[in-house]
Amino acid sequence: xxxxxxxxxxxxxxxxxxxxxxxxxxVLKGLLRAIDACQLEKNRTAIVSGIGCASxxxxxxxxxxxxxxxxxxxxxxxxxxxxxxxxxxLVVGGDGDGVAIGGNHFIHACRRNIDMTYVICNNFxxxxxxxxxxxxxxxxxxxxxxxxxxxDPTFDIGKLAIGAGATFVARTTxxxxxxxxxxIAEGIRHKGMAVIxxxxxxxxxxxxxxxFRSVVDMMKRFKELAVPVAKAATMxxxxxxxxxxxxxxxxxxxxxxxxxxxxxxxxxxxL
Amino acid sequence: MAKKVAxxxxxxxxxxxxxxxxxxxxxxxxxxxxTEVAEVLARELPKTxxxxxxxxxxxxxxxxVLGAALTGVKALTASSGPGISLKQELIGYACIAEIxxxxxxxxxxxPSTGMPTGPSQSDIMQARWGTHGDHAAIAVAPASCQEIxxxxxxxxxxxxxxxxxxxxxxxxxxxxMRERIELPEPGDLEVVDRQAPPVSPDQYLxxxxxxxxxxxxxxxxxxxxxxxxxxxxxxxxFPTTKAKLVDAEERRQIRxxxxxxxxxxxxxxxxxxxxxxxxxAIGTISRSARHAVNELRKxxxxxxxxxxxxxxxxxxxxxxxxxxxxxxxxxxxxNLGQMILEVERVIKGACALHGIGRVDGEPISPSQxxxxxxxVY
Numbered sequence: 333x334x335x336x337x338x339x340x341x342x343x344x345x346x347x348x349x350x351x352x353x354x355x356x357x358x359v360l361k362g363l364l365r366a367i368d369a370c371q372l373e374k375n376r377t378a379i380v381s382g383i384g385c386a387s388x389x390x391x392x393x394x395x396x397x398x399x400x401x402x403x404x405x406x407x408x409x410x411x412x413x414x415x416x417x418x419x420x421x422l423v424v425g426g427d428g429d430g431v432a433i434g435g436n437h438f439i440h441a442c443r444r445n446i447d448m449t450y451v452i453c454n455n456f457x458x459x460x461x462x463x464x465x466x467x468x469x470x471x472x473x474x475x476x477x478x479x480x481x482x483x484d485p486t487f488d489i490g491k492l493a494i495g496a497g498a499t500f501v502a503r504t505t506x507x508x509x510x511x512x513x514x515x516i517a518e519g520i521r522h523k524g525m526a527v528i529x530x531x532x533x534x535x536x537x538x539x540x541x542x543x544f545r546s547v548v549d550m551m552k553r554f555k556e557l558a559v560p561v562a563k564a565a566t567m568x569x570x571x572x573x574x575x576x577x578x579x580x581x582x583x584x585x586x587x588x589x590x591x592x593x594x595x596x597x598x599x600x601x602x603l
Numbered sequence: 604m605a606k607k608v609a610x611x612x613x614x615x616x617x618x619x620x621x622x623x624x625x626x627x628x629x630x631x632x633x634x635x636x637x638t639e640v641a642e643v644l645a646r647e648l649p650k651t652x653x654x655x656x657x658x659x660x661x662x663x664x665x666x667x668v669l670g671a672a673l674t675g676v677k678a679l680t681a682s683s684g685p686g687i688s689l690k691q692e693l694i695g696y697a698c699i700a701e702i703x704x705x706x707x708x709x710x711x712x713x714p715s716t717g718m719p720t721g722p723s724q725s726d727i728m729q730a731r732w733g734t735h736g737d738h739a740a741i742a743v744a745p746a747s748c749q750e751i752x753x754x755x756x757x758x759x760x761x762x763x764x765x766x767x768x769x770x771x772x773x774x775x776x777x778x779x780m781r782e783r784i785e786l787p788e789p790g791d792l793e794v795v796d797r798q799a800p801p802v803s804p805d806q807y808l809x810x811x812x813x814x815x816x817x818x819x820x821x822x823x824x825x826x827x828x829x830x831x832x833x834x835x836x837x838x839x840x841f842p843t844t845k846a847k848l849v850d851a852e853e854r855r856q857i858r859x860x861x862x863x864x865x866x867x868x869x870x871x872x873x874x875x876x877x878x879x880x881x882x883x884a885i886g887t888i889s890r891s892a893r894h895a896v897n898e899l900r901k902x903x904x905x906x907x908x909x910x911x912x913x914x915x916x917x918x919x920x921x922x923x924x925x926x927x928x929x930x931x932x933x934x935x936x937x938n939l940g941q942m943i944l945e946v947e948r949v950i951k952g953a954c955a956l957h958g959i960g961r962v963d964g965e966p967i968s969p970s971q972x973x974x975x976x977x978x979v980y
Binding site: 342345374375376378380390391394395396397398399400401404407409410411412413414415416418419436437439440593596597600601 | 628652654656658663666669670671672674676678692693824826830833842
């Protein structure tokens with residue numbers, strides 16, 4: 333039987349704002365399948381976002397939803413989780429929102445290893461404002477503010493999250509639709525900070541400036557450049573240059589922040 | 604029975620006032636001269652099962668407070684001018700999304716890093732206008748440690764009643780000075796708690812104007828699921844660009860304070876009945892002013908003190924009335940002329956007006972105020 337997305341969509345809120353060919357809808361569907369697989373209770377689940385195209389996602393889904401200010405999603409989510417550790421807290425947003433203006437909140441949420449699931453839709457661009465380069469725009473690529481090619485080096489969100497202390501880090505792409513829900517579900521089940529990066533396409537503001545003739549071309553790129561973790565382990569650094577390693581990049585067990593705080597409360601009350 | 608008494612610093616009294624009000628979440632970031640508020644709550648909140656978190660920056664601290672507040676808890680943050688400048692972004696978010704919370708600003712000099720260990724009252728206008736867009740503001744400015752305690756409780760009540768951020772303005776002097784205070788017992792001071800919406804979850808709209816200007820706020824995690832955004836929104840909480848809806852929502856959010864001034868405003872009047880000279884001062888400087896009034900009265904001068912305890916909304920009606928009675932108003936403030944602009948606006952030239960400004964890190968002394976009175980009257 334086909335998956336019943338309507339169970340989780342707010343009636344009357346579609347159509348969404350996303351352009352034809354945008355990958356955010358694929359992420360939305362993957363997220364809902366993951367939530368369903370984990371049997372998350374709607375009342376006990378908060379979905380938090382910042383600003384940008386991907387950050388409009390919470391408005392479409394029937395949970396406690398919080399569309400915050402640019403970059404601040406992880407910090408709002410931290411407040412929710414700290415105040416109500418029994419709640420499931422998910423964050424959704426884009427690359428600019430998450431690791432540029434929200435970079436400080438992102439790395440510190442990773443460092444604390446607070447139990448939340450952060451799905452970051454990396455489409456290499458600021459889409460909502462018309463295609464300015466982000467910290468994830470590949471060096472040399474065109475954006476509205478890099479008409480001569482992007483001079484900036486790029487962030488590797490996976491490495492950033494691992495370096496900052498996230499205990500579950502995964503990557504997939506909008507092409508690998510069935511992997512999206514599996515990784516998000518793994519992230520939800522993981523106790524601690526889970527970061528799932530989904531490489532996503534923005535045909536409107538990134539694709540057309542960078543010689544992708546169609547959405548299909550962008551999807552083909554994801555298909556061709558994705559290298560599963562196990563295969564990547566057999567490849568040299570040179571062979572991996574320009575490729576995306578996909579799958580679970582990192583997983584470890586480390587004390588979760590709210591549990592640590594609960595221990596602190598016990599110590600304080602035993603004084 | 605004798606009241607329990609304590610010798611408390613203003614910042615400590617603020618923290619204990621927050622606990623009295625039922626605050627169970629503090630999100631902060633270290634900054635002088637406010638840090639004692641965080642330090643007391645880091646120690647005390649876990650004892651009551653509350654949560655303390657030191658965030659990565661001022662904006663994150665404000666964000667954590669708003670996230671927590673949306674789950675139904677009373678939440679506090681404390682900072683000083685430069686930190687409040689950073690929090691402005693999310694103070695605006697709290698205004699438009701109508702999230703109750705309390706923000707302490709222990710004022711120091713500025714702009715920028717200024718004089719971190721010196722007192723100031725230079726955030727009077729920041730407390731009113733410090734975020735972009737049109738918005739209402741409530742700010743209280745207590746003068747003594749006892750009043751810092753009780754005004755902190757009232758700030759939480761105002762935040763819950765009007766569903767908005769409320770600021771408490773202290774300064775480096777009354778934040779750090781120690782005074783004997785009587786600790787109120789439970790029940791001595793009114794405590795307003797958030798109520799669940801009086802409608803079923805399927806009927807609930809988070810900004811339903813049929814409830815009046817302050818629609819009830821449900822809690823994330825209860826059975827009321829709703830959407831919150833910083834975009835202009837309709838009664839259902841979802842974004843809208845419909846001109847009529849945007850206009851109605853914006854006006855309602857201003858009106859909820861303007862139409863309730865009588866409930867929100869709180870002033871102290873000292874020897875104003877026969878006063879010909881009126882001093883208008885807040886916080887620490889109102890203490891110098893009271894001293895000056897006492898000394899000048901001994902010398903036969905008809906001087907009185909008007910002290911806004913609620914600084915915002917500004918007590919414009921009463922000051923306008925008093926301007927019709929007195930010959931001169933003097934506004935001493937630890938800045939170069941902020942509150943005097945409001946006084947000037949409301950008295951409309953009905954009497955003479957003089958300011959005393961000081962920004963050198965020293966308080967305005969009683970003798971400085973007395974000298975000014977003698978100079979102008």
